[in-house]
Structure formats: C-alpha cells, structure tokens
Amino acid sequence: MLQQMYPSVTHPFQFELNKDFHFAAAHYIPAEAAGQCSQMHGHTYFANITIAGNELDEVGFLVNFSLIKKLIHDRFDHTLLNNDSKFDQDDSARFPTSEIIAKTICNLVQEHLDTTLNRPVCIQVFLRETPTSYVIYRPKAGESYGS
Incomplete structure (x- = not known):
C-alpha cells in the first residue's frame, strides 16, 4: 500500500499507532432511498485505524x-x-453504510483494547470505500476516547 496521510486527531497521548489494511466485501443498503446501493455490490475497502495511549504493553x-x-x-x-x-x-442505525462500518470497526477494536492492561484507545477510523469516497469516524468524548 502506498504511503498516505490521513487527517490527524489532536490528543493528549504520548504514543499513536496507525495501521493500514484492506479487505474485500460485499454489502447492500436495505432502503429504497439508497438508490443503486440497495443492490448487492462489492468494494475493496481501505482502512486506517488510529490508536493512542500512554502505556506500552510488556513487549513494548x-x-x-x-x-x-x-x-x-x-x-x-x-x-x-x-x-x-x-x-x-x-435498523437503519445498523445498516452497513460506510459510516456504520467505520463505527463498527472502531467499536470492535476498542472492545479488544479494553481487555488489555495498558488500555489504549481507538481514536479514529478512516475508511475508503472507493478511490474517491471515504468516511472518518471518531468516537464522541465519553464513549471510548477519553474515558
């Protein structure tokens, strides 16, 4: 994957980790208002996950x-x-739109991070659905980030 710069999040933590990866998946939005997106179709999603914290684990x-x-x-x-x-x-709040997929990725990552001793936080998910379309999800203060 080519190096790419993503919008950054201002945070008070000493360490910030960013992980890029991609996955191929199909979806459809089960709503008439979604137009063509109501038909099943696929994407190669590119994701960047930003995690921050002050403490490292036993390995560093x-x-x-x-x-x-x-x-x-x-x-x-x-x-x-x-x-x-x-x-x-x-439930339209849980249709697999890019916005909801990004939020779901953040929640899945945070669920794991909450089980670790050093307790880092997922502060941003950047999800590109097509070469020209992407979303950014950042948890609201009080949800995961800053808790």
Whole structure:
C-alpha cells in the first residue's frame, strides 16, 4: 500500500499507532432511498485505524499491528457484510453504510483494547470505500476516547 496521510486527531497521548489494511466485501443498503446501493455490490475497502495511549504493553507495543488487522480483516474479508451480527437489516442505525462500518470497526477494536492492561484507545477510523469516497469516524468524548 502506498504511503498516505490521513487527517490527524489532536490528543493528549504520548504514543499513536496507525495501521493500514484492506479487505474485500460485499454489502447492500436495505432502503429504497439508497438508490443503486440497495443492490448487492462489492468494494475493496481501505482502512486506517488510529490508536493512542500512554502505556506500552510488556513487549513494548501500544498494540501489536498484526492483531489490529486480524480483528477486522479476518472478520470481514470476502464476506457479505449484511450477514454479520453487527449489522441489522431492520435498523437503519445498523445498516452497513460506510459510516456504520467505520463505527463498527472502531467499536470492535476498542472492545479488544479494553481487555488489555495498558488500555489504549481507538481514536479514529478512516475508511475508503472507493478511490474517491471515504468516511472518518471518531468516537464522541465519553464513549471510548477519553474515558
């Protein structure tokens, strides 16, 4: 993957980790208002996850890069996202739009980070759906970041 700069998040932490990866997945938005996106189609998603914290683990990692990729790539690569339990066909707040996928990625990563002793936080997910379209998700203060 080519080096790319992403919008940065101002934060008070000493360490910041960014992990880039991609996954191929299909989805559809089960709503008439979604137009053509209501039909099943696929994307090669490119994601950048930003994690920050003050404490390193016993190995000297904020978090292992490979673990972040595994949490998301292994779950979503070559799947129909609509079939994943994190998305819901009857709740528009959980349709697999790029915005909701980015938020879901953040939540999945944070769920893992919450089990670690050094407790870093996921502060941003950048998700590119096409070469010209992307979303950025940052948890609200009081959700994960800053808690």
